[in-house]
Amino acid sequence: MSLIEIKNLKYRYPGAERLSLNDITMNIEKGQFIGIVGENGAGKSTLSQAFLGLIPQFYKGAYGGSVTIDGLSAKTTPVGVLCRKVGLVFQNPFNQLSGAKDTVYDEVGYGLQNLGIPAEEIHKRVESVLRRFGIWEYRKRNPFDLSGGQLQRVAIASVLAMNPEILILDEPTSQLDPAGSEEVFQAVDELTATGITIVMIEHKLEKLAEYCDKIALMHQGEVVAFDTPNMIFSRKDISELGVNVPAYTAFALKYGLRNQDGTYPATRRDLLKIIKADNADIRSLLKSCRNDLPDAQRNNPVKAIVGSETFSLSDLHFSYIEGAEIFKGINIGFDRRPTAIIGQNGAGKTTLVRIMKGLLKPGSGSVKLAGEDISKKTVAELASRVGYVFQNPDDQIFKYNVLDEVMFGPLNIGMSHEEAESHAHEALQTVGLEELCRKNPYDLELYDRKMVAIASVLAMDTDVIILDEPTIAQDYKGREKIKEIIRNESGKGKLVIAILHDMDFVADSFERVIAMAHGEILLDGTPHEVFRNREVLEKAALAPPHIVGLMEELEHEID
């Protein structure tokens, strides 16, 4: 008998017309690391909730078929019992907190207390899991004071401390910087050695391919295929199903590099193995590789007016707490090239753009927009010129239907009702949500709410658009959509600035990259200049785009 047996599982949310899970049958063996991929709305999160019995016990709705966890039916076994066997980590770590404990240490111990585990055992487990995730130093901090990345590690630690046999992770790294997500993947991978079974939903396909034994490919509530990463990503119909392929597979596909079984490699390791085994001409591969490096600046530059200055920041100083300066004299100017700001969590990226938006006032130094000092202006006065999309869309949704939400900004900055409405419709069309304009934004999924937030800023037709982590929770299609928005807006002569952790996306969509670490600007240049600078990347704890990494390894091979 398999550890997890799913038989003909069907589920429909209350009030919904379509089945969210449609006749799913699959078995998962003990100790396997399983990935789930699929476009947004394919039913991945719904399936993850069925493992723990939250569906149908918590969400109700129509349920058919069965999910059996180690012999227990997930339909009837209370969640309080199943949670000893299955741990679930949510996408948003803030909502995973119990809200009852005031230190990280106690938060991680909370679930164990509920299960009636003796105190000495709790202390032992909490310490070991906090150390494993590198958050031991935060043990006395209030969990609500941590950054998103730190908090996600607390969330995973608090579930792991309960020693589940099965760990379900629903996009656990979407809030993390590259170094942070690598840590999570490694920690999770180490867990498999202990015999724990892992099911992970993730959009970071390169990572998934590297660590997973098998991947379930979902589409419209069905599991279309359940196979090895190589088999899944070699499918011809994969992009039709709304899933991209890992960068390495795309590379292999392009140069016809196949495994012996005819599949394409999905990981860098496999790809390199083929290249070496084939005695492929590494030099010519490298050459063509350099030519089609994702580099928006070289491949397809937006006709931006280079040189026409928008923002100029000089000798900028800032501190949240007196005596602990974050910026010690930043000098930087912006023209109209699409610009990405990259760096580790806590490097000062969000602080910098919040100062430019006027939400934070600099300690000293000047912030000028088109030559005019903006430090004395209120945020509202600046609103018609600088648009800012928050990282968490829920922080910027206030209305009960999507159209009103998108019209909120335009009306505030003095557009007439008709004008605001036409701008709003146009913006909703741009993000692809026009047909949802009468819906309540609170009823939409996170990825759509993020798009509503983007539309609500686009509709204001500002000269500068700042996007904080626009690709969070977006699948392949959503990311393509955002890429297009960035190009279009830059093409209109607007300055688009984005904070991003996704380096492939950065290389592909931006012409200028600013790398930050510890409140300083390490390097400011084209994607090519930044991503080929090992020293800077290391200092900023960033990994280059996958193909750049591959190239470097090939170059090393030649040397």
Place this chain on the structure above:
Amino acid sequence: MKSISLYTDNGSWIVRLHPFSKLFYLIAAILIPLISGHLWMFAVTVLASISFLMSSHMLRKAVPLIAFSFTIILTIFIIQGIFFKDNTSVLLTLGPLSFYKEGLLYSSRIGLNILNMLLSFSILVLTTSPSELVEELEKKGFSPKFGYIINSVFQIVPEMMGTMHTISDAQRSRGMETEGKLVTRMKAFIPLISPVVMSALTSSRERAIALEVRGFGANVKKTYLYSHPYTKQDQMMKWGSLTSLAAVIVLRVLHVL
């Protein structure tokens, strides 16, 4: 995060006391003067509370609380001193106003009572972590569900204040004026309410799931991370409070007091 709890751990002896010892003191300090019926008894408990606060270096934190209560006490003195229903003997006259002895005595009783309660409560509130108090109560059979509600208030209210701040940032980012004159700021407050409540409701659904996932609904006896042994000081505080209370009751019954 700005905490709404007034507790700070300064390592003093009162902070280290078991929460229940402080509860016993609180009950005794409030009841003793009331039962004794003598005004001077208030002076005893007030002085005891002040000396406890002083010895634990907490008096300064209690001062704002006391200062606030003084405005109320002063009002009571003025109103009762002039208008108390049993006023007969004039004590002093200030221009057209006459203050009566009966009214002033009555108001000093109320005033001392308020002061006494505030001081003894501040010993508990300033020196006890709310979650520790709740945990100790749960150990004695208090419902974990109610315990969760109390604990979560201390976590979620500041969290909601943080959300409010973020939402206000988002609203001004989209052109709503929230800075400047008082009227502007007041106007800006109203549109904040519904998104704050909505986001609290949305996250409460997720939090309910989060609790389920963490075994909140598991039907087993909860265990506790910390044990707080009763020290000698705890015994002294507890029995000191209880015997004083008992003594006052006995003396009162025997009409000695």
